[in-house]
Amino acid sequence: GDSVTQMEGPVTLSEEAFLTINCTYTATGYPSLFWYVQYPGEGLQLLLKATKADDKGSNKGFEATYRKETTSFHLEKGSVQVSDSAVYFCALSRNQAGTALIFGKGTTLSVSS
Amino acid sequence: EPEVTQTPSHQVTQMGQEVILRCVPISNHLYFYWYRQILGQKVEFLVSFYNNEISEKSEIFDDQFSVERPDGSNFTLKIRSTKLEDSAMYFCASSAEAEKLFFGSGTQLSVL
Numbered sequence: 435g436d437s438v439t440q441m442e443g444p445v446t447l448s449e450e451a452f453l454t455i456n457c458t459y460t461a462t463g464y465p466s467l468f469w470y471v472q473y474p475g476e477g478l479q480l481l482l483k484a485t486k487a488d489d490k491g492s493n494k495g496f497e498a499t500y501r502k503e504t505t506s507f508h509l510e511k512g513s514v515q516v517s518d519s520a521v522y523f524c525a526l527s528r529n530q531a532g533t534a535l536i537f538g539k540g541t542t543l544s545v546s547s
Numbered sequence: 548e549p550e551v552t553q554t555p556s557h558q559v560t561q562m563g564q565e566v567i568l569r570c571v572p573i574s575n576h577l578y579f580y581w582y583r584q585i586l587g588q589k590v591e592f593l594v595s596f597y598n599n600e601i602s603e604k605s606e607i608f609d610d611q612f613s614v615e616r617p618d619g620s621n622f623t624l625k626i627r628s629t630k631l632e633d634s635a636m637y638f639c640a641s642s643a644e645a646e647k648l649f650f651g652s653g654t655q656l657s658v659l
Contacts, residue, residue, distance in 0.1 A: 438589075470650075477551065477638060477650035478590075523590060533603050534592035535648060537582075 436461040440524045440538035447514055447545050455509040455541045457498075457524035465526040467491075467500050467507040468535070472521045481509075481522070514545045549573045553639050553651035560629055560658055568624045568654045570639030579622045580640040580648065581614065583607075590638070596622065629658045 441456040459467065466485045470478040482491030487502035496511045507524060524538040552571040560566050572579050581593040594604040596614055613625045622641075626633055636655050640648040 475652065477553075477652040478640075478648075479650070480647060525590075533595065534580075534605065535582075536592065537590035539587075539589045540584075 436465065436526060436528070436536045438524050438526055438536055438538040440522075440541055442539075442541070443521075444542040444544055447543070449516055449545055449547050450513045451545075453509070453511040453514045453518075453543065455522055455524075455543070457507045457509065457538060459505050459507065459524075459526050461505075461526055461528075461536075463528065465528055467498070468525040468527070469496070469498055469507070469509050470523040470525060470537075472523065472540070474520070478523060514543070516545050516547050519543055519545045549649075551639055551641055551649050551651035553637075553654050555654060556652070557655045558657070560656070562631060562658055563628050566626050566629055566656065568626075568637050568639075568656070570622045570624075570641075570651055571620050572622055572639070572641030573643075573649055574620070576641035576643045576649070578602075578642045579614075579616070580642075581624045582638045582640065582650075583635040584638070584653075585632075585635040593624070626656075629656075631658050634658045 437460045468483045469481040471481045472478045482493040484491040484500035490499045498509045521540045521542050523540045525535045527535050554569045579596040584590045592605050594608045595602045611627045615623050636653045638653045639651045642648045
């Protein structure tokens, strides 16, 4: 079945460091790929998405490129801030309203000043 | 900005008891979902709901679970007879279109 694997956390960085959180997926067909973020005490929020191969999703300085050849969707940010501390979830969907998003386990990012 | 609201934020119950988790989706959304996350594990899909019926459910969503939209605003998840392994964070979500889900902040269910 479809699945998402993301790197184990926690990831601990200093402010302005470069961030990479790895995500790989297994799916039949051509899923859409997502990164969701959960700040403390809040629900999951869509951070960015890509719907086809080679698409790059970007938002708030975060980027991820849909790589079909490596079945990956790694999240990157050039310079993290303390306010980026959160749990990040990689997810895929089968492009149909009402169907499940398949999530990874989540990676906790902690940024210190 | 509109948001999905879940109540209660924490629920403690005894094994074997029934619980109802409540959600108020965003008002113009048509698709509703329940997910859960057991501590340290993945966020798992439970069920999706559209046009007053279940559109998809996972293996987790067995006969102990049910969902209902009792009125125009609420969307509930009922667990008939809770088990210890039902302890998890339960997230409600809604969407107006495919893929762009808005999540609530979750209900932490503890079964003792």
